[in-house]
Amino acid sequence: MTEQAGMQEMYTLKTIAETLNTSNDLNLMLDTVLGKLLELTGLTAGWVFLIDTQGEYVCISDHGLPPALLHNDKEPMRCGSCWCVNRFRDGRLDNAVNIINCKRLEDAVDHQWGDTHDITHHATVPLRSGEKMLGLLNVAAPGKEHFSDSELALLQAVAYQIGSAMERMRLYSAEQRRADLYARLGEYSRSLGLAVNECSNSDDMAKKVVQLLGQHYDWPFVALLSQKNGSFMVQAAHILGKFEMPTFSELSPERESHMHRVIDTHRAMVLAAMEIQEVSALCNTRLPMSVLASGLAAPIPLSSPGETAVLVVGLGSSNGFLQADREVLDALAEHITASWESLRLVYKRRELTRLEERNRLARDLHDSVNQILFSLSLTAKGAESMLSGSLQLHPAAEAMKDIRSLSQEALKEMRALIMQLRPAGLESGLLSALQEYGTGQGLQVVVHRTGMRSLPQSIEEGLWRIGQEALNNVRKHAGVTSAEISLHLSDHEAVFIVTDRGKGGAKRRDALPASSLGLSIMRERAQSLGGRLELVSSTRKGTSVTVVIPLPSESV
Template sequence: MTNDPRVQELITLKTIAEKLNQSNDLTTMLDTVLEKLLDVTGLTTGWIFLSDGTSDYEFAADRRLPPALLHQDKQPMRCGTCWCLDRFWDGRLKNAVNILNCKRLDDAEANRLGDTCGITHHATVPLRAGSRNFGVLNVAAPGKEHFAGEELALLQAVAFQIGGAVERMRLHALEQRRAELFTKLGEFSRALSVVVSGGVAPGQLVDRAVELIGEHFDWPAAGMIEFLGDDIVLRTVHVGGRTDTPFIQLPMTDIDMCNRAAPKICFQEIKSKPAEWLLNRPELRTVLPPLRSATAAVVTLGSGAAAGLLFVGHSNKTHKLKRIDEEVLEAIAEHVAVALESARLEENRRELARMEERNRLARDLHDSVSQMLFSLSMTAKGVESLLSSEQLDSARSAVKDMQSLSKSALKEMRALIMQLRPAGLEAGLVQALQQYGRKLELDLAVHKSGIRELPHAVEEALWRIGQEALNNVSKHAGTAKAEVSLILGGSEIILRVADKGRGIRNRGTSNGLGSIGLSTMRERCEALGGTFTLASAIGHGTTVEAAIPLPSVTERGEEP
């Protein structure tokens, strides 16, 4: 083999390049390349610190350290700072430096930690690719206090190769992390949609959202900060696989720029330095571990108001959160904001439905029971005058009218009470509708297929829809005969109420199947993701059908 230094340099660079291309694991690559570098250069010791240019670093690789630096699992290399890192951080380390007296070796020798094997100095080379800095490479040998220019040039070339490989591997890891996080984001979004469809309150939704973050992502800590009057509140945290609601209140005055009129500004202040803020709050140390890195995202509602601040954090300094973590958390915050808006809209919708129900009952009371009671009152006055004039036959006839009116009023009142309270559902939906039909004096033919336990919300919605449909048969169909069919499939349930009556001449009227009755049944059905249809023909009757999807669960032998 030739002894030409230039040929040796090319061989060294070729060998290093081959090793760099053989692994996609950063730790393995650094260990292998460091070993090969020492072999081809004849040096005995080397180590690598990785750092993003801040005052923190990772002791990433080492080969053949002297016993003094191996003390207590290499503690001298993992703690404190040194001259080479100080120069790297303050921007003075631009190229390979010849020679730095090693502070870590000096300290180890002063503290009598072990043999330094005659090593006192080392060459220091910055690891970088383009304008990005990744750390420093140090190499040394016993008694060596000087590196020639050719040696430094070779070390500089190797450092450039290592820096390029570090950047390539980090970009590869970043893309893998991005793909992984966005896959989990999709799973989180689907799980959150299921929670929203269950109709939970906004507060419970926040707690469940934080729990889902902990279940779907690998961040060790997650939580939600909310505003509550004059305080900010740590509402929910997920740490160590457990979700808690500590509800710790912190005064807003403790944070610069806090403004009750602009809470988003306050949250942005927390968001700018979430790790420092969370660590500096003594009240939070009982529920959160010491966080080395954290990121946060404001949950902004459609109105522009800040509902809260989601945060996630890591306690391990070797797993610092990256920009991609922040991007995904911001996407999570948007999903949570949409879910909160949906929950609030659902609350409003339910309140409007309750108001509409009260209005409908008031209207029915006025149209039926109230008018009957008024007629009963007027008839009673007539009976009084007839008795005073001794017109007994006419009085007896009026009393019979009063009995008929009171019976009809009682029937109407019982029907309205049944609509207010879904009694009888414990016996099953079909039997409840049969019983309700008998109260309305209807002749029902009932058909059912499939056996399965129904979710409470689905059962009550179908009960209300069936009530409304049977009421309309009783009042408007002109027939006492009707058919009720309940069909249970694997993925949906269908309720069908049909009659052979007069049919609907004008669906826009207020005859019960008009704008109010029809819209009420349709809203109940569509609120659960179902479809509502109505078919009617003059002289051929009316059919009402509600189809509601069901969750995939194990069928049970209970009558619905």
Template sequence: MNNPTHMQELITLKTIAETLNHSGTLQPMLQNVLEQLLDLTGLTTGWIFLMDTSHEYEFAADRNLPPALTYRDKQPMKCGNCWCVDRYHGGRLHNAVNILNCKRLEDAEEQRTADTGGITHHATVPLRSGERSYGLMNVASPGKNHFTDSELALLQSVALQIGGALERIRLFEAEQRRALLFSKAGEFGGALAKMASGTGTMLYLVADRVTQLLGETFAEWPLAALFEPEEGGYTLRSLYVGTGLSHQAGSGTERLRSLLTRGAADSRPVRASAAELAELRLATGDNGTQLKAAFAAAVPSWCRQSAVLVVGCNGSREEEATQVDAVVIEAVAEHITVTLERVKLEEQQRLLTRLEERNRLARDLHDSVSQILFSLSLTAKGVEAMLTGENDGPAAAAVRDMRQLSQTALQEMRSLIRQLRPAGLEAGVLSALQEYGSMLGLRIQTEMEGVRQLPPAVEEALWRIGQEALNNVVKHAGTRAADVRLSLLPDRTVLRIADQGRGGVLKHPASGGGHYGLANMKHRAESLGGSCTITSSAGNGTVVEATIPLGRLSDRDPMTGGA
């Protein structure tokens, strides 16, 4: 190598290095470097492909392409493979090499689409930094079908400089993305806390709000979904895709069992494989967001088994959906978990406050009104005994009525106290209703279908509905027997109380008949998304049937999160 050539190489490297040091954005940097390289080396044509591990490539920069490669807005450069790209993905491209000919130009000649400008061969140089590969650069000139070792060494040196600049930009973009995502994670955490703070928000109202808030806060994550474990698998419960919530059925989630199982079991978010990513698109009805990556993270607070938060990321290159997203997704999942724990504790506190107030009222009634009624009953009984016999008359009859009324009032008060302070629910709703019916003097025949743990909110609602129904049997049915059946089905629970009494005396709450007990039964069931029906006809008895849905996040208990 003579001295002028050596000096020209040094000038080329110095100029390229200065250009790279003054460039901060990717596309302009690649274009400027390519143009300067061609000017300094006397070559006429060049182009750069950026690539990722998914075997996709991006046409990133070019100069002086022949007409055969520029028609239809440079379509030949944006699709299809060629020998240099195949070598790159096959791991056979490590240094600057001569490519004997260009497949894209050969195809253009065969199809006679346009002039190739006399270019038949190009040199291919991989863009690398350390062990990381970013793509490749091709350079050529008309009639040039060979590159010397010195030319290839210079091209390789320039390519290494470009690779280092790409690594610097990648790290800078990653830090920018990290800062942006963590800033949005803070906004998300504040909005989530505000949503749940002091509003009495039940857990079953949070699912859709969480995914919607995620989608609206993170434009970088076009897909957010919550999957709930159910019957040995997972069901899609809440989904944000593109620009809004979607309530499609989650029938396709069986294909995601591997990803969801790993996500629920691992303490850190797990990344979906290429196959799992494809299945995620199918399962969630991805509408063209072109997900580049997806992560699954456990959200333990939803239920005894972990629900799984799945977040999909997009970007023009795989590097834009990096492990940075996984770190932020982990923080987001922790935000959700802490918020749900907080909501659960607030609901628990409200329930304990209600129970304490009921117990206080029950004690006060027992210590005051109940004792007064008991004393009144004893006094009336004593006066009745004094008036019995020869003094028996209207006064004695009035005292007897007073004693009977006081005993009835005492019995009603004891029933009210028991309703205020329900005991025996530890053994289940059915056992508690049987015991309550026996206290009322009823013969209760019980039947149970299925086995599962009921949420306390559902259990208490069924208990109150059953109490009112049994009270109505005593007051109106004219019979001392009732059948109580509790069905625990996969998606709902049904409480059915039937008697063979006179029937026909109860009006539906909506009829305005003044039966507040019936209205309360209906309200309790509807407050949990269920229904309560009363069927009664003269001579055929009465049937009360309360149905409350189960098995969805929206029906989960605020105390336990389990069904």
């Protein structure tokens, strides 16, 4: 190599190095450096392929392409394959080489796509950073069929510079992405903390978790999967900016196994394109690969044994910062778990507050009204004894007897009310508590239960109150001393039935008279739980009260 050629090579490398440091935008940097390389080497055309680990390629930059390669919006550069790309995929392209004939140019000639500017050959140089292969740099000139060893060595040196700059930009962009994701994490955590106080149950919490993720992050797909009876179902989803409530569809056994592995590893795991596409399909949505190319799944362990959720997010093909998203997803899972525990504590605090207020009211009623009724009953009984002891029956004696009877009935009702305000026995189960309550009311209660799932505390307490009122109605109006209670539990609802074989004749719920306060309260309690109450009563055939309450997802 002559001294002048050596100086020219040094000048080229220096200029390329300076050009590479002018921008942190990959596309702009490649366009600029490619143009400068062609200018310094006297070549006329060049293009850069980025090739991922799956062998998929994209022409990210080009300069001076002949019309034949510009055909139909650069279709020859986007479709098909060629010798250099195939060799790169096979791992057989380690250094700069001459291409004997360019297949893309040959195809352009065969299909008469346009002028090739007499370009038939090109040099191909692998772009790499250390052992990491990034893509290909191709350069050509009209009539040039061979590149000398010195030219290939210069191109190889330039390719190393470009590869190092690309890796630097990737790391810089990854850090920017990570910083942005963590900044959003802080905003998301604050929003979720405020939303906890607005949630009344875990279903509301699941909706808020997903809605806020869709608002704060740019992921095209977010879904929360709940584990129910060993199967995973999508509980809530956010797809391309819109919140969705999917139908209950189960994952395939293979995907179920993958989700269990996610739970076992306790860390976020990568989902392939097929896996994330299957999850999105449960939401009746099929997103294209360009929108949903891969995904991540992270476990959300809950406090109750066997309860677990999985947070799934989808990533587009343009997202090249998988590790940053994976780290943030792990942090998000921890924040969501903590918020779920906060919801449980808020719920328990509300329940304790209600229980304390009921206990206070029960004490006040016992210490005031209950004692007054008891005193009234004793006074009426004493007055009745004095009046009935005379030789001639006093006219007020019968009135005193009625007063004593009414006061004793009122005392009995007050004690039943106090017992309702301070329920005891729910620790042993709803049906056992109602059976014990019926015994206290002089009723023989037979209970039946199907289904093994647990009831949320609010629903169990609501059914307890409805059951008490129904048993009170049996005692007062049915004219029998026995009743039957059934509780049927399925995945989505609880069916609670109280029946008797009394004289019947009760009004249907849609025709309740104003005086039917007990039945109105039962109906309101069922509606407050999102359910419905049905009453069927026939003269001399008895009465049946049926309550149907929807149940939230058991696992979340």
